[in-house]
Amino acid sequence: MSEREKILGSIREALAVNAPLPGAHDHHAPAVLRHRDDDVSQWLPAVGQTFEQRVERFHANALDLRADFHLLNTVQEMGAKLLEIRDGENWQKIGTHRGELTDAVSAELGLPTIRTDDGYDVRELESCDAGISECDALVAQTGSVVVSNRSAGGRALSVLPPHHVVLARREQLVRDLPAAFILLKHRYAPVFPSFFSFITGPSRTGDIERILVLGAHGPKKLTILCV
Amino acid sequence: MSAPSAQFKADAERLTHDLRHRGLIQTALKKYEVARDGKKANYQDWQSARQTAAEIKWDAINHLDKYLVQFATKLEARGTKVHWASTAEQAREIIVGIVRAKKAHSIIKSKAMTAEEIHLNDALEHAGFEVVESDLGEYIVQLRHEAPYHIVFPAMHLTRGEISDLFERELGSAATDSPEELTMIARRALRQKYITADVGITGCNFAIAETGMISITENEGNARLTAALPKTMITLLGIEKVLPRLDDLALFLPMLATAGAGQAITCYNSLYGGPRQPGESDGPEEFHVVLLDNKRTHLLADAEQRDALHCIRCGACLNVCPIYKNVGGHTYGTTYQGPIGSVITPHLRNLQTWKHLSMASSLCGACTETCPVKINLHHHLLQNRRNAVAQKPVWWEKIAFKGFVFLMNRPRLFELSKPLARLGQIFHPLIKGTALDPARAWTKTRDLPDVAPETFKEFWRNRK
Numbered sequence: 095m096s097e098r099e100k101i102l103g104s105i106r107e108a109l110a111v112n113a114p115l116p117g118a119h120d121h122h123a124p125a126v127l128r129h130r131d132d133d134v135s136q137w138l139p140a141v142g143q144t145f146e147q148r149v150e151r152f153h154a155n156a157l158d159l160r161a162d163f164h165l166l167n168t169v170q171e172m173g174a175k176l177l178e179i180r181d182g183e184n185w186q187k188i189g190t191h192r193g194e195l196t197d198a199v200s201a202e203l204g205l206p207t208i209r210t211d212d213g214y215d216v217r218e219l220e221s222c223d224a225g226i227s228e229c230d231a232l233v234a235q236t237g238s239v240v241v242s243n244r245s246a247g248g249r250a251l252s253v254l255p256p257h258h259v260v261l262a263r264r265e266q267l268v269r270d271l272p273a274a275f276i277l278l279k280h281r282y283a284p285v286f287p288s289f290f291s292f293i294t295g296p297s298r299t300g301d302i303e304r305i306l307v308l309g310a311h312g313p314k315k316l317t318i319l320c321v
Numbered sequence: 322m323s324a325p326s327a328q329f330k331a332d333a334e335r336l337t338h339d340l341r342h343r344g345l346i347q348t349a350l351k352k353y354e355v356a357r358d359g360k361k362a363n364y365q366d367w368q369s370a371r372q373t374a375a376e377i378k379w380d381a382i383n384h385l386d387k388y389l390v391q392f393a394t395k396l397e398a399r400g401t402k403v404h405w406a407s408t409a410e411q412a413r414e415i416i417v418g419i420v421r422a423k424k425a426h427s428i429i430k431s432k433a434m435t436a437e438e439i440h441l442n443d444a445l446e447h448a449g450f451e452v453v454e455s456d457l458g459e460y461i462v463q464l465r466h467e468a469p470y471h472i473v474f475p476a477m478h479l480t481r482g483e484i485s486d487l488f489e490r491e492l493g494s495a496a497t498d499s500p501e502e503l504t505m506i507a508r509r510a511l512r513q514k515y516i517t518a519d520v521g522i523t524g525c526n527f528a529i530a531e532t533g534m535i536s537i538t539e540n541e542g543n544a545r546l547t548a549a550l551p552k553t554m555i556t557l558l559g560i561e562k563v564l565p566r567l568d569d570l571a572l573f574l575p576m577l578a579t580a581g582a583g584q585a586i587t588c589y590n591s592l593y594g595g596p597r598q599p600g601e602s603d604g605p606e607e608f609h610v611v612l613l614d615n616k617r618t619h620l621l622a623d624a625e626q627r628d629a630l631h632c633i634r635c636g637a638c639l640n641v642c643p644i645y646k647n648v649g650g651h652t653y654g655t656t657y658q659g660p661i662g663s664v665i666t667p668h669l670r671n672l673q674t675w676k677h678l679s680m681a682s683s684l685c686g687a688c689t690e691t692c693p694v695k696i697n698l699h700h701h702l703l704q705n706r707r708n709a710v711a712q713k714p715v716w717w718e719k720i721a722f723k724g725f726v727f728l729m730n731r732p733r734l735f736e737l738s739k740p741l742a743r744l745g746q747i748f749h750p751l752i753k754g755t756a757l758d759p760a761r762a763w764t765k766t767r768d769l770p771d772v773a774p775e776t777f778k779e780f781w782r783n784r785k
Binding site for chain 1: 546
């Protein structure tokens with residue numbers, strides 16, 4: 095008998111006896127699974143319905159997480175903002191991928207550019223000053239950026255360089271986490287990319303005396319430019 | 322007394338008197354409490370969220386066979402190799418086997434309590450491979466050759482000064498008292514390791530049956546790098562990590578972060594559904610998932626305590642536990658510390674050897690109240706006590722209780738015991754807490770209240 099069959103056999107044997115329902119020790123617990131299929135949006139932190147409320151929430155979250163968020167009016171403005179950051183941080187080299195927004199702005203930067211789309215050298219990417227990527231969605235509720243290896247140039251581009259710049263569009267800003275998962279399923283199912291990540295603020299750690307330090311292993315900075 | 326029990330008692334005794342240690346832990350946990358309460362208050366209904374989370378985990382665990390098969394089938398369909406291990410030894414052999422077959426030189430590892438459980442690093446090092454822990458806290462305790470102090474905050478017991486000394490000694494860095502500089506020292510030391518490692522090993526927070534994905538929650542980005550750069554990726558997880566549906570994460574990701582670290586959501590919540598797929602620009606060429614039983618089915622068979630498998634390893638029960646706060650994480654001598662560790666270790670290892678952990682509880686219930694998936698923790702501690710005695714009765718306890726029943730059934734004898742107790746109390750101070758005192762374990766740090774000068778019955782009789 096294979097280990098797989100052995101383990102599944104033990105599981106089936108164990109499950110022959112029913113377990114008490116969850117929260118049975120709690121006086122308010124229901125006698126049946128009543129909440130299994132609840133819409134969890136109603137329990138999670140509330141987010142307003144309008145676009146303005148979503149932007150406001152995303153902005154507040156970004157501030158709290160020490161990410162930079164800029165709502166811009168045109169792709170030209172986005173390009174100008176990037177130039178400003180390039181000069182401010184003295185970028186020498188960037189990593190990016192092919193995409194509508196990335197293509198529109200990255201050429202103007204006039205810097206040596208690593209494109210990750212068709213494979214790349216890891217050391218080259220590691221030496222970039224910034225990784226510029228697109229995304230699948232922005233989540234107002236948590237201030238998260240949802241990326242996949244299809245939308246954001248692979249697994250490493252958004253985590254290896256010290257500054258991750260996200261280029262997004264207004265219509266990508268969804269209300270909450272349940273909405274983000276609906277969007278992902280709608281967009282990709284049944285053949286999902288092999289990697290997704292919900293990125294919420296720059297990389298951080300509190301492992302030394304529970305004191306917050308940014309840039310533990312991933313980017314020290316996260317900038318989100320939205321048009 | 323078992324060896325772990327003697328060690329627990331000795332360490333607990335020492336550390337409860339170590340005020341510096343207690344101060345360190347309590348300061349850290351106070352910060353956590355403030356942050357957690359702030360984030361919890363943002364939920365529209367935290368209690369309903371808990372109930373829903375408990376029901377989702379109940380569904381997963383009580384249909385574990387179905388969901389595991391679905392999980393494995395989906396992963397295999399996209400080129401992942403799924404391995405099943407009944408024991409820790411098998412899991413170690415599988416992983417060492419993969420590493421050998423790849424002729425790996427170095428291995429980068431992100432945080433995985435399951436790997437601690439099976440002592441994976443020892444096995445890999447014994448087989449001649451270098452393994453580097455990449456989570457900052459885990460890296461620090463690895464350099465100290467120590468076990469993690471806490472399942473979520475592995476280096477919580479160390480001050481920046483101790484960490485600076487450690488880095489100075491092990492990495493040759495300059496002394497500093499800035500947590501930021503210390504973090505950057507580790508960042509620089511580990512950067513090259515990601516790039517040169519042949520194999521990356523990760524743990525897993527949730528295994529999504531519906532889509533065949535593993536979900537990893539972290540703040541630092543080390544797990545993301547571990548899953549992006551090496552050519553081979555290995556994920557080790559316990560079979561209880563399953564969640565039925567992808568969108569169940571919409572509830573579990575924020576709840577794990579809030580209960581575990583007082584965050585709204587952690588920095589990176591990543592999903593991996595296979596090795597690099599055609600058309601993708603990077604990612605490992607090979608992806609291995611190792612499913613570990615290691616007596617989890619033993620716990621599953623105990624229907625009364627089955628909900629202990631709902632655990633998402635957030636560490637919230639450790640953070641609120643008055644015992645943990647006083648004796649600290651290493652005292653437990655287990656992979657999983659605190660209330661959840663005291664509940665499951667007797668199942669994962671041996672009840673008689675580890676039953677003392679269930680005794681080390683005030684049964685205050687803070688753990689049960691805080692658990693985001695509503696595990697009935699403090700009742701399980703009581704059930705462990707009951708099971709331990711039923712399995713192996715203690716002779717002197719049996720005699721003591723028989724004597725008690727004998728006395729309570731005979732009112733005249735009981736009447737007589739009261740003046741005797743008053744008399745005994747006069748002489749007890751002579752031997753209190755000394756080797757002659759039969760109740761020494763109790764009386765050396767405690768006083769009994771005086772026996773009342775008259776009982777209620779005597780009072781009633783004399784009242785006129």
